[in-house]
Amino acid sequence: MAVDPRELEWRLRVFDSLSFPTRILKTDGTIVAVNDVFLRRYQHDPNTIIGRTCIEVNRRQFPKQTFPCMNNRSCPLCRAVDTRTGQSVLLHAVDEKGDERWEDRVFSPILDEDGTVGYIIESIRDVTNVKRLEKLYSDMRELIDKVVQSSVSGIIAANRKGDIILANRAAEELFGYSSEEVSEVSIEDFYPSGVAREIMRKLRDERLGGRGKLPITRVDIVNKSGDQIPVEMTAAIIYENGEEVASAGIFNDLREKLAVEKKLQEAQAKIGQTEKMASLGRLAAGVAHEINNPLTSILLYGTLMREKLERDHPLSQNLDYILEDADRCREIVKNLLAYSRQSSATKEVFPFNAAVTDSLRLIHDQRLFMNVEVIRDLTDEEVLVRADKNQICQVVINLIMNAVDAMEEKGTLTLATCLDETGERALLEVTDTGCGIPTENLSKIFDPFFTTKGLGKGTGLGLSMAYGVMEENQGRIFVSRTGPEGTTFVLELPRITVSSNEIYESIG
Ligand SMILES: Nc1ncnc2c1ncn2[C@@H]1O[C@H](COP(=O)(O)OP(=O)(O)OP(=O)(O)O)[C@@H](O)[C@H]1O
Ligand SMILES: [Mg+2]
Numbered sequence: 001m002a003v004d005p006r007e008l009e010w011r012l013r014v015f016d017s018l019s020f021p022t023r024i025l026k027t028d029g030t031i032v033a034v035n036d037v038f039l040r041r042y043q044h045d046p047n048t049i050i051g052r053t054c055i056e057v058n059r060r061q062f063p064k065q066t067f068p069c070m071n072n073r074s075c076p077l078c079r080a081v082d083t084r085t086g087q088s089v090l091l092h093a094v095d096e097k098g099d100e101r102w103e104d105r106v107f108s109p110i111l112d113e114d115g116t117v118g119y120i121i122e123s124i125r126d127v128t129n130v131k132r133l134e135k136l137y138s139d140m141r142e143l144i145d146k147v148v149q150s151s152v153s154g155i156i157a158a159n160r161k162g163d164i165i166l167a168n169r170a171a172e173e174l175f176g177y178s179s180e181e182v183s184e185v186s187i188e189d190f191y192p193s194g195v196a197r198e199i200m201r202k203l204r205d206e207r208l209g210g211r212g213k214l215p216i217t218r219v220d221i222v223n224k225s226g227d228q229i230p231v232e233m234t235a236a237i238i239y240e241n242g243e244e245v246a247s248a249g250i251f252n253d254l255r256e257k258l259a260v261e262k263k264l265q266e267a268q269a270k271i272g273q274t275e276k277m278a279s280l281g282r283l284a285a286g287v288a289h290e291i292n293n294p295l296t297s298i299l300l301y302g303t304l305m306r307e308k309l310e311r312d313h314p315l316s317q318n319l320d321y322i323l324e325d326a327d328r329c330r331e332i333v334k335n336l337l338a339y340s341r342q343s344s345a346t347k348e349v350f351p352f353n354a355a356v357t358d359s360l361r362l363i364h365d366q367r368l369f370m371n372v373e374v375i376r377d378l379t380d381e382e383v384l385v386r387a388d389k390n391q392i393c394q395v396v397i398n399l400i401m402n403a404v405d406a407m408e409e410k411g412t413l414t415l416a417t418c419l420d421e422t423g424e425r426a427l428l429e430v431t432d433t434g435c436g437i438p439t440e441n442l443s444k445i446f447d448p449f450f451t452t453k454g455l456g457k458g459t460g461l462g463l464s465m466a467y468g469v470m471e472e473n474q475g476r477i478f479v480s481r482t483g484p485e486g487t488t489f490v491l492e493l494p495r496i497t498v499s500s501n502e503i504y505e506s507i508g
Contacts, residue, residue, distance in 0.1 A: 016036050018123065020124055021034075021035065021037045021038035021041045021123070022034070022035045022037070022121060022123045022124070023122050024110075025077060025107075025119065027081045027118075027119070028053070029053040029054045031049050032050065033050070034046065034049060034050070054122070061093075061095065062095055063096060064096075065094060076105065080107040085109070086106060086107065086108045087107045089104075090104055090105075090127070101126065101128050102126070102127045102130070102131040103127065104124070106122070106123050106125070107122050108120065108122075148168045149169055151250075152170055153251060153252050154173070154252075154253075155168045155249070155250050156187070156248065156251070157238070157246050158186075158247055158248075159245070159246050160244060160245065162187040164185060164186070164187065166248075167179070171251065174223070174231070176224035176225060181224075192220060195219060199217075199219070202217075203235055212237035212238075212244075213234075213235075213236050213237075214233070215234065216233070218232055218254070219233055229254075230254040230255060230258055231251045231252060232251075232254055235247060235248065235249040235250070273446070276447070277467060280339075281340040281468065284337075285336070285340035288337050291329065292333055298326045302323045306319060306323060335459070336461065336465075338391065338465045338469055338472075339461065339464040339465045339467060340468060343391075345387075347386050347388055347473070348387075348388075349496055349498055350384065351383060352379075352385045352417050352426045352428055353378045353417050355389070355392045356415045358389070360374070360400075362397060369404075371409055371410040372407065372410065372411060372413050373412045373413070374413050375415070376415055377414060378415075379419070383426045383495055384495065384496045385493040385494070386473075386493075386494075386496045387475070387493055388469070392473070392491070392493075394465070395466040395477070395491065396428065396491070398465065399466065399489050399491075400413065402463070403430055403431075405458075406435050406436075408434075408435075412433045413430070414429070414430075415429070415431075416431070419495060424494065426493050428493075429480070429488050430488065431486060431487070434486050435484070436482045437482045446464055446477075448461055474493070476491075478490055
């Protein structure tokens with residue numbers, strides 16, 4: 001059927017006014033028409049392209065390139081002819097000047113009345129900017145991914161349901177999950193019960209760090225093995241169009257930092273304690289020496305008078321009181337001298353176990369242990385120490401008396417000996433099931449005259465004497481555990497390894 005010339009003209013006008021470069025091809029690729037935009041875009045002279053094949057024109061236009069569409073099987077024109085449906089191809093083209101361009105070429109078949117493909121319209125869309133943005137976006141993503149992965153802080157993101165959608169290597173290490181496992185767990189599994197909810201509540205509270213932001217917070221997280229790990233974290237809610245879509249957290253392991261801080265605090269406390277003990281020791285030594293001389297006179301003349309005075313003399317009772325109290329003072333002076341390390345020590349090598357057995361033997365008063373179960377947990381290893389055995393026994397007896405007092409004479413007393421983990425220090429532990437030592441008293445118990453016992457019951461010199469004796473013998477005394485379930489005092493001395501001859505000489 002002949003086409004009305006007016007309609008033909010109209011069709012040509014439509015073709016020319018298309019805003020995409022467009023050409024009409026025969027099914028063998030011969031170009032039969034191109035629109036104005038095509039000529040302008042590629043600066044072609046119509047005479048040089050009409051009648052040529054699309055491959056010829058492409059080769060001339062992009063001489064350095066081979067397009068996949070030049071291969072028959074992936075030629076979109078051939079496919080459009082075969083399938084009679086539109087086909088497209090994305091071309092990455094570099095022209096003679098070296099300019100790069102991305103083109104989306106769509107091949108649409110024009111069917112004849114009998115349904116066969118007569119011509120193909122090829123329209124070309126320049127998608128270079130889209131591609132550039134895509135590349136920029138993917139480069140940016142790659143960079144962000146690298147930054148996230150190489151961060152020493154653990155970074156985690158979860159969706160609204162709490163599923164983990166991102167975890168960097170540091171987070172996998174901190175939480176103990178592999179990259180496959182981490183996607184299987186929920187954010188709630190990373191915290192002790194209720195903490196994840198509390199963090200979300202704080203994140204939504206605008207008064208704390210602003211909307212959707214959590215300032216640096218100290219929390220405990222839970223790793224795969226169920227261990228709680230102290231961390232410092234910050235977190236944020238991620239919004240999209242004002243809606244919460246995910247949350248992200250950054251975690252820093254505090255274990256090492258806390259361990260260093262604790263060591264520092266312990267070292268500072270130790271320096272403070274040592275300084276305090278040294279100055280108290282000097283004071284105690286001064287007082288003891290000053291009192292010692294008059295005390296010796298009181299005891300000497302008192303004893304002489306005791307010998308002379310008849311028992312039924314009216315002043316006899318008063319003299320007894322004077323002698324008893326003077327004797328008590330002598331005991332105090334003795335302890336003060338031991339604390340200030342002014343008493344002479346006779347060192348010998350002996351099994352540390354003997355300090356337990358001898359001390360228990362020395363406490364004659366069995367009534368003391370009537371309601372106290374005594375457990376001896378002594379090491380089978382030969383653990384020898386070099387010290388003044390009498391002084392060490394005095395220390396152990398003091399610890400036993402304190403333990404019995406703390407248990408109000410009812411409970412379990414355990415005396416144990418062992419080696420420390422290095423095997424170089426011998427330990428003697430005295431454990432009771434008593435009332436424990438309040439935290440505020442822990443720094444004072446070794447001070448001379450510190451006591452919580454009633455007037456006349458304790459002088460507060462037992463532990464200070466013990467402190468002096470242990471220092472004198474290159475050892476230590478400390479509380480390893482105290483609380484409502486009881487207290488453990490530890491005596492520590494260097495372990496001695498000597499031949500039996502040396503022991504014999506030392507003891508002999
Ligand atoms: N095992 C223990 N359990 C609880 N508190 C203890 C224990 N050992 C010592 N204490 C506390 O430490 C304080 C000081 O003890 P320390 O042995 O120096 O003096 P004391 O027992 O009070 O008097 P002293 O030993 O001179 O008779 C005690 O008064 C008590 O408060
Ligand atoms: Mg005591």
